[in-house]
Each structure stands twice: as structure tokens, then as C-alpha cells.
Amino acid sequence: MASISLRNVTKAFENGSLAVDHLSLEVTDGEFMVLVGPSGCGKSTSLRMVAGLEDPTDGEIAIGGQVVNDVPSRRRDIAMVFQNYALYPHMSVLDNLGFGLRMQGITRADRERRARDAAEVLGIGDLLGRRPKQLSGGQRQRVAMGRAIVRHPQAFLMDEPLSNLDAKLRVQMRAEIAALQRRLGTTTLYVTHDQVEAMTMADRVAVMHRGVLQQIATPTDLYERPANLFVAGFIGSPPMNLFDGCIRCGSDGPLAGVGDQWWQLPPGPWEAMDGRSVVVGMRPEDLTVVEGSTAPGSTTVEVDVVTAEQLGSDLMVYGRVAGDPSPIGPGGSGTPGAELRPLEASSLIARCPPRLRATRGDRLRMSVPTERLHVFDRQSGENLAG
Amino acid sequence: MAILTLPSWLMLIALFAVPLVVGVYLSTRSDKIGSFVPGRAVGLDNYRRDVFQPGFTGALTVTLVITAIGLLIQFPIGVGLALLLHRNLRGSAVFRTALLLPMLLTPVAVGLMWRFMLDSDLGVINWLLDTVGLSRIGWLGEKWAARVAIALVDSWQSIPFVMLMTLAALSSLPESPHEAARVDGASAWRVFRFVTLPMLRPVLYITVMIRVVDSLKLFDIIFILTKGGPGKATETMGLQAYNVGFVALQTGRAAALGVAVAAVTLPAYVLWLRAQRASQR
Amino acid sequence: MSARGSRAGRWLSVGLLTVASAAALFPVFWTISTSVKNRVDTFANPPKFVRFAPTAKNYRKLFDSPDFWRIYGDTISITLASTALCVLAGTMAAYALARHRRFPGRRPLEATLVLVRAMPGMVLMIPIYQIVTRLDLYDNRWAMILIYATINLPFAIWLMSGFIEQIPVEVEESARTDGASPVRVFWNIILPLAAPGIAATSIFVALLAWNEFLVPVLLAGQHSKTLPVYISGFISNRTLDWGPMAAASALAIVPIAVFTALIQRRLVGGLSSGAVKE
Numbered sequence: 001m002a003s004i005s006l007r008n009v010t011k012a013f014e015n016g017s018l019a020v021d022h023l024s025l026e027v028t029d030g031e032f033m034v035l036v037g038p039s040g041c042g043k044s045t046s047l048r049m050v051a052g053l054e055d056p057t058d059g060e061i062a063i064g065g066q067v068v069n070d071v072p073s074r075r076r077d078i079a080m081v082f083q084n085y086a087l088y089p090h091m092s093v094l095d096n097l098g099f100g101l102r103m104q105g106i107t108r109a110d111r112e113r114r115a116r117d118a119a120e121v122l123g124i125g126d127l128l129g130r131r132p133k134q135l136s137g138g139q140r141q142r143v144a145m146g147r148a149i150v151r152h153p154q155a156f157l158m159d160e161p162l163s164n165l166d167a168k169l170r171v172q173m174r175a176e177i178a179a180l181q182r183r184l185g186t187t188t189l190y191v192t193h194d195q196v197e198a199m200t201m202a203d204r205v206a207v208m209h210r211g212v213l214q215q216i217a218t219p220t221d222l223y224e225r226p227a228n229l230f231v232a233g234f235i236g237s238p239p240m241n242l243f244d245g246c247i248r249c250g251s252d253g254p255l256a257g258v259g260d261q262w263w264q265l266p267p268g269p270w271e272a273m274d275g276r277s278v279v280v281g282m283r284p285e286d287l288t289v290v291e292g293s294t295a296p297g298s299t300t301v302e303v304d305v306v307t308a309e310q311l312g313s314d315l316m317v318y319g320r321v322a323g324d325p326s327p328i329g330p331g332g333s334g335t336p337g338a339e340l341r342p343l344e345a346s347s348l349i350a351r352c353p354p355r356l357r358a359t360r361g362d363r364l365r366m367s368v369p370t371e372r373l374h375v376f377d378r379q380s381g382e383n384l385a386g
Numbered sequence: 387m388a389i390l391t392l393p394s395w396l397m398l399i400a401l402f403a404v405p406l407v408v409g410v411y412l413s414t415r416s417d418k419i420g421s422f423v424p425g426r427a428v429g430l431d432n433y434r435r436d437v438f439q440p441g442f443t444g445a446l447t448v449t450l451v452i453t454a455i456g457l458l459i460q461f462p463i464g465v466g467l468a469l470l471l472h473r474n475l476r477g478s479a480v481f482r483t484a485l486l487l488p489m490l491l492t493p494v495a496v497g498l499m500w501r502f503m504l505d506s507d508l509g510v511i512n513w514l515l516d517t518v519g520l521s522r523i524g525w526l527g528e529k530w531a532a533r534v535a536i537a538l539v540d541s542w543q544s545i546p547f548v549m550l551m552t553l554a555a556l557s558s559l560p561e562s563p564h565e566a567a568r569v570d571g572a573s574a575w576r577v578f579r580f581v582t583l584p585m586l587r588p589v590l591y592i593t594v595m596i597r598v599v600d601s602l603k604l605f606d607i608i609f610i611l612t613k614g615g616p617g618k619a620t621e622t623m624g625l626q627a628y629n630v631g632f633v634a635l636q637t638g639r640a641a642a643l644g645v646a647v648a649a650v651t652l653p654a655y656v657l658w659l660r661a662q663r664a665s666q667r
Numbered sequence: 668m669s670a671r672g673s674r675a676g677r678w679l680s681v682g683l684l685t686v687a688s689a690a691a692l693f694p695v696f697w698t699i700s701t702s703v704k705n706r707v708d709t710f711a712n713p714p715k716f717v718r719f720a721p722t723a724k725n726y727r728k729l730f731d732s733p734d735f736w737r738i739y740g741d742t743i744s745i746t747l748a749s750t751a752l753c754v755l756a757g758t759m760a761a762y763a764l765a766r767h768r769r770f771p772g773r774r775p776l777e778a779t780l781v782l783v784r785a786m787p788g789m790v791l792m793i794p795i796y797q798i799v800t801r802l803d804l805y806d807n808r809w810a811m812i813l814i815y816a817t818i819n820l821p822f823a824i825w826l827m828s829g830f831i832e833q834i835p836v837e838v839e840e841s842a843r844t845d846g847a848s849p850v851r852v853f854w855n856i857i858l859p860l861a862a863p864g865i866a867a868t869s870i871f872v873a874l875l876a877w878n879e880f881l882v883p884v885l886l887a888g889q890h891s892k893t894l895p896v897y898i899s900g901f902i903s904n905r906t907l908d909w910g911p912m913a914a915a916s917a918l919a920i921v922p923i924a925v926f927t928a929l930i931q932r933r934l935v936g937g938l939s940s941g942a943v944k945e
Binding site: 387388390391393394395397398400401402403404405406408409412417463466467470471473475477478481483484485486487488490491492493494495496498499500501502503508510513517542546599602603605606609610623624627628631632637640641644645647648651654655658659662663 | 684701762
């Protein structure tokens, strides 16, 4: 087992643009770290650099404390699981599992014993004689996993290993891989574009965007305290509601003005920011419909309903903040992450109880606990609550 | 990785680069095969005497004419057959095998057989023309008939190639634009003209180029059918160089002709290389 | 797959394909039928297509000459040796070209391959003839094997890189992370996976070698003469002996026809992969 560290790792494409831009990341011994981000954010490239399949342009990569920049892939003692599994089509499952061991010069008998053990763990013990072509997608996935665990490597590297599975199998394998990793305690770096995978599997999640690391945090922290607008918009489904506004500190305490409404802000360093243009965010699940006055410690949001979707378990209410003069519109204010806001005529999504009745034209009074409000700088996108 | 190309490089240097240099060297000398008088340097005399002369330009014209006739025969038929096979009618596999065969046969054997079939008195082709009421043709004995005959036999061998390339391209095309065009009310011809053909263009371009180059190289079939005759009616550049070098035994002059042939075909290499690099991107 | 044209259109298509196939096969049929005709039937007018008494005389004439067997054997051995050499060198180079966008000498190699592929053979054969005779290698099988292998190299590399490109890169990368050295990757992963491609390429290259005429007609004397040269020898005789000539031709092309029928699908797949690379 070993830690993996990347120090200021940069990868430039031939055209000079940066696929990975000064990435520093430390996966501690035994940790399950998920690298997540939209496609093209540099997450796969980062993983491939750790695997030794690509060379960093700059920076340092260490596995188990040893710098491996000049160590070829085969000597890094890591195991990689590929998106398309990359099973050896001309070998049986048994030989696929044993190939890595064979390369280490382990005797046939030992190879077979270990391959059988690994296959047993993954429930593919009865498939050892088959060729990859004769396996289902899920079985192939298990063989790919087996090929990784059989070697007891220093680390697992997984590149979107579940994205070729159907939705149901994906959920099942998600749990299995996470459980397996915890049992083996092998350091794991796992790449995915699926934030649900990231949230459910990881000890810690690293969010990347355009080659730049945005935030590393536990899933809970990432959700509760997104470091910036990008993370706020990327993590969570449906995404966080975001509104342009400005801060005003008066006798009523710190307020954020959005449209013609004033929302109370949680305690924070607002005094120094009086008049600052900000983006205010709230999660759809933090909005509750209230009758009458709002409880203390909460602020009220008036919402004009545009449409509502009945999901059975929830009612998703789409609406706009009453009196918001500059609703929505991608790039409306040029803030990073602006393109991630809900489009169309609604600028707000609220997750409400399924029994609620809401139709177009209704005005709903909703309340949000002030500590659930997120405030970001409109220019830099940074979370101002710190 | 470069090491993997080493064996190829050794072969290419020994049997392509070196001969090329030697060829240029020989082209400035008066060597003859079988002569006891050693050759001497003659500067550009060989070029003056052979290359910048009607003989060579005539051979060039013959080569281009045969190439052009060939293309006009090969492409309509080859593409047409590919379209028919692409319809996947019952028995397509059998037709495909049959239509493929000519490409693979020994050109010398093919040339001889056609020579027999094209014989003006005893040939089965003229008998056929007779039977259907057309006049017999002196295939290999008349200037234009001989050129057409060579282009025909070459086409018979190369239509399968055009067909295969087109077929491969057709099966790699997406189905939906065709369906969209049909739904939009386009006739079969219009679908082909405005949807299929434009999508085939890159492959057809490469195929034309390969066929042009191979026609310029054509040797064995002409050698067997006419040896360049009647007169010099079918004497292509290759045949001319052969006749000068290995019949008249004038090595130096033949080498000069060879260099000229290489120079004349230069545009074809450049186009080919460019097409190849374009398709890699 | 629904609208495949009207019934009449279908019949027209089948009709056209039948005519074309007949045109493609007739010369082969005619060769074989001429090879089993006696002299009178060969020159009969109207031609005799099926109603004649077949004779083995033409073949017997060939088989009785010890030359024929030696030449047939030589053609086979030259074909096999040059194919092995060509495909071996070609596979290695194709692997480099297919897998590595950049390496020293890539562009010159590509350019040279196109030149070799496109240059009329006579351009090279004039100097090669001089070199070969000076080195006392005239009528030497090894010289011919090397030359055959070189002229067919561009084709072999082109075809092989098509096949290698079809092998997913990840399989190779997986082997690398599994601890395989480059040699191991090539030997344990690439070669087995490219085996069908190597087979198809070998067959094609063997075909080209088997059919090659220009090289042996210039460089082969009595000791390395190949079948195409032997067949072409029939026309220099004043008498034009069609029967034995057809028999020799049939013996050159029948193995090809049989092979084609057997490996037809793989052959088409091989060429196609080259044709529509991206």
C-alpha cells in the first residue's frame, strides 16, 4: 500500500493548451479518492500520468514516497481498470487474471491459486475458462476488477470503470467496488464524470475543471461548503439555485438583494463587503414552503411557479424569484458557472413534498435557513462564507 | 520505436535508395549491356537524345491515353457493381467472390488468355461480335483498338479493386442521411447524387489516385498483349525503357528514360502523400 | 432495411450482377477449358464451350518436362521466403507507424513507402539489373527474394497498420500497467491479436509475389525462373502453343481461385480496413 502524490503536475498538449494545470493532490495510504469533473477537465489525463501512460510536462508524481516520473508504467506496481475493460481478448479469464503475475515471474501454480481466489471474491469463479467475448458487460467488469486485485498492487487506478454498464448494474457495482476497496484497504484513485459515483464511493473527492483542481473535500463538505461556483453547480442534482445579487449591511443585519427581495445572510464577514456584487446560492432541497411568517434564522423567498414535475417522492417546483429583473440567462452576468443555471423561464428549482399543490402562476412563500445560503463572489466565483 | 522500422529501412535503402542513385549515375553514362567497351561519362547526352524527343513524349501520351480510357471504364462499372452489391440481395456473397477473382490472378496468365480471346480470326470475342451481328475488330493489330484492348484487360483486372474500395466505403457510411433523404422525397438517383456520392468522395479520390499510379506502372499485360505494337501505338513509358534497356541493350539511355519516368510521375506521389497525410488527421 | 427497391429493380440488379460475374469468370473458365482441349477443338469455329472430348495431353506435356516442376517449386519457395521477410519487416514497421504519432524518421519513411509503391518498376529495375550483374547475383534466388520483399513492403505495411489500429490501445496499456515490457507487449499482446491480420497480409503479399513478372523476367536465368516467366515464354515460340500455355496458366491461377474462395471474407475485411481508415 502506498500514498500517491502529485506536485504541481502540468500536462500541455501539442498545441500548447494545458490539459492539466499545476495539479497538486495527495491520496493518502488506503484512501479512496475520486477525481470528478466534466469531460475534458483533465481528470483522465491526470490518472494516466499516475499510471505512467503519459508523461507530465512538468511537476512531480510520487507513489509510496518515491518519485516515479522516470519509472515506466510496468515498474510502478499499480493496477489500472479501464473504461472499456481492456481485457486481453485472446486469453481466457484465468489467463487474463494471471497475466500480471506472469509478468512478475510467479509460477503457474501460484498464479492459478491467486487468480482463483480473486475470482472467488468477485463471484466469477465459474467463468475462468471463458474468453472475454463470451462474457456479459457486468462479467467483463468483474474480470477487469479481478485483474487489478489479484496482483496486490500499491494502488488501484480506475478510469470510469462503470460507465459502460447499464444503470442498474452500475449502482450495484458502485457499492461492491467501494466495499471491496475498504476491505482491501488499497489506495485508490478513481476517475469519473458522474458526481453520484463520486459522492457515494469516495473518502475524498477532488473536483477538476478545465485542468484546474477546484476543491478537495469529503463528499459531505463538498456538498455543504462548495469552494466556488463551479463546484456548487457541479455537485448536487438538481443543481444549486444561483442568483445575482448584492450585499447590503444595514440596521437589519447583512442582507443580499436579489431582484426586489432582501434575503438575510448567515453570520459572516459581510461588513467589509457592503455593496459587493455576489451570487447567492441555495440547494433545491433547502427550500420549504411556508404559510405565514418565517421562523427565526430563516429567510423568505417569494417564488412565482412556472411549472411543476411530480416525481412521486417529490414535487419539483420550477419558478422564478418574484421581482428578479435579470433572471437566468446563460452568461447573463458573466460569472463562472453561469452556464450551469437552469435555463428557460425558471431560475429556481425547489424540491417540495409530493402532496403540495402548485400550478403555473401561483406565488409560493418559501423559507431557507440562512446558514444554508451560499454566497459567492461574482467576479472570482469564490465562496465568500469561507 | 524507431528501431522497429530498421529492417524496413535496410531493405528500402539497399533496394530503393541505392538503385535510384545508381540510376541517376548510369543516366549520365554510355554503358551498354554485353559491350566490351567500358562506358564513359556523357553528361546529359542521353537526356538530349532520348528524353526531350518525340519518342518519349509519344510514350508519355500513350501511357496517359491508356490510363484515361481505363479510368473511364473502371470507375462507372466498379462503383456501379459496389452499389449493386451493397443492396445485399440474396446471393451477394457469391457474386462478390466471383467479381473479386480477376484482381488476384496472375497478370501474365490473364494477358495470355485475353490475347487468345482477342485473336482477330480465332478469338472468342470476335466470334461473339459476329454472332450478334457486329463487325469483327482487329483488336491487337490496330492502333486505337489495341489501346482500348489494353485498357479493357487492365480494367477487367482492376474493377474489383474499385468495387472493393467503394463497397468498404459504402458500408462505413451512416444509414440515417440516406433515410432522411428518402423521407424528404428524393428519388434513388438523387439520393445517390446528393447524399451518397459526396460522402464517398474521399475514398473515391484515393482510389482514383491508386488506379492512376498503377496504370502508369502497367507493364506485364502490355508486354504480353502487344509488346508495344502495332508500331509504337501501345508503347508506354515503361515499355519504351524496357525496349531501350533490355532489347537495344542501351543501359545509359534506358536509365535516363527511367529518371524521366520517375520525374513525370512525381505529381502522383505528391498527391498521394498529401491524401494519405490528410486522412491521418 | 425495409425499402430495398421494387421487385423489378431487384431482378434488374441480380441480372446485372450475373452478367458482370459471367464476364469476370469467363476468361478463367476459358483458360481451364482450353487447357483440356486438343488442338482441333481449341481452334474450332464456332468455339466449343462444353461439347468437346477433354484431354489431359496438355498437362501431361507440362508434367513430363522436369523444368516445369523445378519452376513450380522455385516459384513457391521464392514466394514463401519473400512473403515471410516482407510481412515480418512490415509488421514491425506497421506497429511503429500505427501506434506512435511521432518518432524519428516517421515522415521520411512514409514518403519513401509512397515512392516505392507508386514508382514504375522499370525505373528501379534498370539500375538494379546493373547492380545485380556486377555483384554476380544474376539468376540468384536470394536477390530476387529481397527485391520482391522490398517492392511489396509498402503494401504490407499499409495493410498491417490498418489491422494494428483496430487493436484497442487500452489492451496494450493494460499490459504495460500489468508489468509487461515493450518486447512482451509486442510478443504476448500485439502479435496474437494481429494474427488474423498477419495471415491476411501474408496471403496478399504471397499473391503479389506469385504473380510478379518484371523482376524475374529481368533477373532470372535458368536457375530461378518463376511461373509467370515460364508462361510468358510460350509467346516467343513461333507456333503459339495455346494448349500447354493454357494448362500452365491454369496451374498458376487455380490455386489462387481456390484460396480466394476460402478466405474471401477475411480478404475483403482486410482491404476494407485499409480503405476506410478514418
